[in-house]
Amino acid sequence: MSETQQSQGGRPATPRWVKALAVAIAIAILVMVILMVVTGGQHGPGMHSGGSGSTTAPRSPSADGVGSPAGSAEASRTIELTASDSMAFDPASLHVAVGEVVTFVVTNTGQAAHEFTLGDEAMQREHADAMAHMPSDMHHDFPNSITVQPGHTERLTWRFGEAGTLEYACHEPGHYDAGMRGQIIVSNPALLQAPRS
Numbered sequence: 257m258s259e260t261q262q263s264q265g266g267r268p269a270t271p272r273w274v275k276a277l278a279v280a281i282a283i284a285i286l287v288m289v290i291l292m293v294v295t296g297g298q299h300g301p302g303m304h305s306g307g308s309g310s311t312t313a314p315r316s317p318s319a320d321g322v323g324s325p326a327g328s329a330e331a332s333r334t335i336e337l338t339a340s341d342s343m344a345f346d347p348a349s350l351h352v353a354v355g356e357v358v359t360f361v362v363t364n365t366g367q368a369a370h371e372f373t374l375g376d377e378a379m380q381r382e383h384a385d386a387m388a389h390m391p392s393d394m395h396h397d398f399p400n401s402i403t404v405q406p407g408h409t410e411r412l413t414w415r416f417g418e419a420g421t422l423e424y425a426c427h428e429p430g431h432y433d434a435g436m437r438g439q440i441i442v443s444n445p446a447l448l449q450a451p452r453s
């Protein structure tokens with residue numbers, strides 16, 4: 257109440273408690289700055305050493321393991337497949353060797369467009385997401401995928417990476433969910449021969 261009376265009187269005298277508060281805040285800020293400077297030197301390196309790296313980049317090692325696109329001249333083998341409107345690839349499963357370069361020759365025997373997308377589960381999901389957010393008339397260009405129009409034959413050459421199980425799949429709307437996918441077993445030929453002897 258006294259403050260309002262003073263300010264109406266023309267010369268607003270700063271109340272004493274305001275000055276005291278200002279001084280207290282200034283001291284508090286000063287103390288905080290000093291504390292930050294003193295403790296910052298101790299916290300900084302400790303926080304950096306454990307943190308970044310392992311958790312944030314699961315993508316690149318996985319991509320190396322799956323392999324990469326290659327030139328058709330590098331291929332040591334050709335595998336022919338058909339894609340049909342019964343939402344199936346023939347054959348529905350394949351075996352390749354670690355590091356092998358294979359050209360896939362995919363013929364669409366149906367009336368609808370189909371695609372052949374190669375990759376692990378994560379890459380298939382990624383591709384499905386990309387397809388879902390793309391206008392249907394826009395033709396995509398992914399290094400691990402080919403679209404095959406009805407009656408056409410397209411080629412995709414891939415250099416396989418580490419041993420594991422990959423998929424080839426069609427992400428035309430609804431096709432993947434209808435079961436249009438196959439399995440690629442990537443294995444080490446040396447390990448395959450071992451049990452025979």
Ligand SMILES: [Cu+2]
Nearest residue numbers: 370426428431
């Ligand atoms: Cu399809």
